[in-house]
Amino acid sequence: MASVFTKVISGEFPGHFVWKDDKAVVFMTIQPIRDGHVLVVPREEVDHWDDLPPELLAHLTRVSQKVTKALKEAYPAKRVGMMIAGLEVPHTHIHLVPLDNMGDLSFDHARNAEPERLAAAATKIREVLLAQGHDEARVDG
Template identity: 75%
Template structure:
């Protein structure tokens, strides 16, 4: 059975995308820890990140790096935290979270986000990615 992420990638469930290429996508999470919280996901449905092909791991981290640079501009913070947690959905995903302290990475702060807030966050991040020359921003 397809994961919820595969359904979002296929367009069966709405998603607010900031990146699409042939190997990966990135979109806003519906339960952000902080404003600007993005998920980077391989198109290939693989549950555990350490089961991914090395080339795909490299690609996901390069995409994460590009999106992190955009997040720093769109949502100024001391750092952009990166986590591979993934207990809630059996499809590898990387969390990118603007952060000013370690407490900013706590899932205890997660809240349900409204569609328009997610759409605006995605527009904001895509605008920076586009300005940085990334045609994959979608």
């Protein structure tokens, strides 16, 4: 059975994308911990990150670095945290979260976000990615 992320990637469920390439996508989480919280997700449905082919894991890391640089500009913070938790959806995904302290990585702060707020955040991040020369940010929403 397809994961919720597979359904977002296929367009069956809505998503606010900031990056698309042949191996991975990046989209806004519907329950952000902080503004700018995105998910880096492989197109291939793999439950546990330690089961990813090494080259796909490396690709996800490279994409995460590029998106992090855009997040630092779009949502200035002391750091951008990178976390793989994977308990909520059985499809590997990397959380990228702008943060100023360790408490900013707590899922206790996650709240449902309005679609308009997610759309605005996605647009802001895509604009920075495009300005940084990443054509992968040319997505259809």
